[in-house]
Amino acid sequence: MELKSSHSSPVLTDPISINKSRLGIHPNLLSYAQSGGSLSSGKCMTIPRKKPGKLDDVRSNGWLDAMKSSSPPRKKLIKDFNIEVAADDIDISYCSWMIKYPSALKSFEKISKNAKNKKIAVFLDYDGTLSPIVDDPDRAFMPDTMRSAVRDVAKYFPTAIISGRSRDKVYELVGLTELYYAGSHGMDIMGPVSHTESDDHTNFTRSTDQQGKEVNLFQPAREFIPMIDEVFKNLVENTKGIKGAIVENHKFCASVHYRNVEEKNWPTVAQCVHDILKDYPRLRLTHGRKVLEIRPVIDWNKGKAVEFLLESLGLSDRDDVLPIYIGDDKSDEDAFRVLREGSRGYGILVSSMPKESKAFYSLRDPSEVKKFLKALVRWKKFEEA
Numbered sequence: 001m002e003l004k005s006s007h008s009s010p011v012l013t014d015p016i017s018i019n020k021s022r023l024g025i026h027p028n029l030l031s032y033a034q035s036g037g038s039l040s041s042g043k044c045m046t047i048p049r050k051k052p053g054k055l056d057d058v059r060s061n062g063w064l065d066a067m068k069s070s071s072p073p074r075k076k077l078i079k080d081f082n083i084e085v086a087a088d089d090i091d092i093s094y095c096s097w098m099i100k101y102p103s104a105l106k107s108f109e110k111i112s113k114n115a116k117n118k119k120i121a122v123f124l125d126y127d128g129t130l131s132p133i134v135d136d137p138d139r140a141f142m143p144d145t146m147r148s149a150v151r152d153v154a155k156y157f158p159t160a161i162i163s164g165r166s167r168d169k170v171y172e173l174v175g176l177t178e179l180y181y182a183g184s185h186g187m188d189i190m191g192p193v194s195h196t197e198s199d200d201h202t203n204f205t206r207s208t209d210q211q212g213k214e215v216n217l218f219q220p221a222r223e224f225i226p227m228i229d230e231v232f233k234n235l236v237e238n239t240k241g242i243k244g245a246i247v248e249n250h251k252f253c254a255s256v257h258y259r260n261v262e263e264k265n266w267p268t269v270a271q272c273v274h275d276i277l278k279d280y281p282r283l284r285l286t287h288g289r290k291v292l293e294i295r296p297v298i299d300w301n302k303g304k305a306v307e308f309l310l311e312s313l314g315l316s317d318r319d320d321v322l323p324i325y326i327g328d329d330k331s332d333e334d335a336f337r338v339l340r341e342g343s344r345g346y347g348i349l350v351s352s353m354p355k356e357s358k359a360f361y362s363l364r365d366p367s368e369v370k371k372f373l374k375a376l377v378r379w380k381k382f383e384e385a
């Protein structure tokens with residue numbers, strides 16, 4: 001694949017000045033919504049002028065608010081009568097939300113009509129999409145029934161997993177050789193070689209996959225590996241006194257989980273990450289589901305990974321291609337945006353709660369994702385019969 005200028009230099013050489021000129025603030029202080037290019041809300045932050053006292057940074061820069069709203073309440077909390085009433089309210093607002101984001105299952109006929117005579121490419125997020133959200137990130141296993149649904153999908157359509165986890169970890173969890181994998185929010189892509197011709201020798205490596213098949217590795221944040229490693233070690237050290245905090249090293253990014261930390265200690269987690277990040281202006285913070293994610297400031301994300309894979313597969317700039325991206329998280333919005341803005345294919349948001357999205361359709365949870373994948377396969381078989 002020819003790497004055009006947008007692909008060949010994802011590293012922003014002067015991230016601070018770029019972000020300063022865009023927003024007038026330091027990139028480390030950007031919450032996801034503010035750093036992800038979605039500035040239309042008019043949100044703006046100011047750098048505190050006085051020397052901040054302990055925990056002041058994370059209160060004033062919006063991290064805490066973002067942490068609180070980062071994931072829907074767990075079902076197990078909805079026990080007593082009062083909260084059940086609240087759950088009813090949620091159902092009503094979910095139904096009205098679905099007018100804007102219709103169920104991809106209920107809209108299947110419309111989707112399949114549009115897919116007729118087109119080549120579908122399927123992109124899947126992992127956590128919260130193929131596996132349910134659980135407390136321990138190491139135990140986010142994918143049910144076998146989901147695995148076989150994904151395997152079947154890959155028999156009929158080019159299929160890729162695009163995850164925030166490291167590529168090795170997500171491959172270990174999914175365990176299917178017939179897919180393409182992009183880890184670290186798309187910063188580590190193992191893709192096909194066939195259509196890829198590039199002179200970008202810095203980011204590309206020819207490699208072999210688990211079966212010994214020749215593949216291309218595209219790693220636009222390779223120079224950040226030592227930095228992420230150093231930050232990971234600092235994070236582990238500085239959070240070790242916070243009960244429930246978990247730190248993961250994804251090679252090109254790192255995660256600090258606070259799902260199992262008592263809420264009163266969330267400001268401490270945030271301040272700890274903030275204190276480390278302020279020494280790394282080339283790293284930024286984004287918010288996932290009860291997780292703080294530390295990433296290089298480069299112009300690369302899941303949306304770029306989708307474009308990259310489509311191009312590698314020889315499927316970009318074609319009217320007869322219909323990409324479908326299914327994901328549940330804020331980082332998946334970059335992919336939804338790419339599909340929406342390019343007027344190609346469908347983003348499908350997995351959510352049991354109403355939330356604003358660039359997706360076209362919705363599915364409530366991973367079990368509905370499985371039904372949708374099975375429906376795709378059934379439809380394709382019928383088409384081919």
Ligand SMILES: O=P(O)(O)OC[C@H]1O[C@H](O[C@H]2O[C@H](CO)[C@@H](O)[C@H](O)[C@H]2O)[C@H](O)[C@@H](O)[C@@H]1O
Binds near residue numbers: 128165257288291
């Ligand atoms: O892009 P994804 O594949 O969705 O990965 C995003 C993050 O997923 C994992 O964390 C999330 O799932 C965990 C297991 O269910 C849950 O405990 C956690 O609260 C969620 O944030 C993963 O551990 C992160 O590193 C990924 O960035």
